[in-house]
Amino acid sequence: MPAPAIINLSPCVYLDTWDGLTGCSFTSDGTAFASPLSRVRMYFMDANGSVGKQCDSEDETITITDAAAWEFDVAPFLMQLAAGEWQWSIETTDSSGDVKTRVTGTIRILSDATQ
Numbered sequence: 001m002p003a004p005a006i007i008n009l010s011p012c013v014y015l016d017t018w019d020g021l022t023g024c025s026f027t028s029d030g031t032a033f034a035s036p037l038s039r040v041r042m043y044f045m046d047a048n049g050s051v052g053k054q055c056d057s058e059d060e061t062i063t064i065t066d067a068a069a070w071e072f073d074v075a076p077f078l079m080q081l082a083a084g085e086w087q088w089s090i091e092t093t094d095s096s097g098d099v100k101t102r103v104t105g106t107i108r109i110l111s112d113a114t115q
Contacts, residue, residue: 009088009107012079016113020076026092026102027069035094036067042074044107045087052081067095083111 012018021042027033040062044053055061055074065071070092089104 004089004101004104007103007105009105011108011110013110013113014079014081014083016079017076018079021074023071024073024090025069025071033068033070033094035096035098037064037070037072037092038067038095039093040064040072041091043089043091044081045089046082047085047087049087052086053077079109081109083109085109 040057042055042062043051045051055077057064057072061075061077063073063075065073086107086109087104088107089101091099091101093099
């Protein structure tokens with residue numbers, strides 16, 4: 001499998017609402033995968049690798065909108081991560097139990113809107 005895609009997200013101000021991710025898909029043409037998507041997790045980690053925030057389809061902070069086409073949304077939330085650079089990643093699990101990190105990147109949390 002190729003290395004995870006790297007996407008750096010737009011900055012967010014501490015205690016503002018992060019917009020989430022809408023219409024995420026690992027295909028551009030609606031192709032159905034051999035094993036449907038069964039779980040999606042998104043982690044926000046500090047420089048030491050400690051998880052500061054986790055979103056998960058099992059707690060409904062991520063919604064799988066089309067399991068066959070691997071489409072999902074990450075719900076907006078109040079950004080309570082400390083100001084600084086955070087790593088994030090999206091991990092998928094398919095119906096056969098195969099777990100893979102598909103996307104990773106960074107997000108900068110600002111202490112105020114003037115940064």
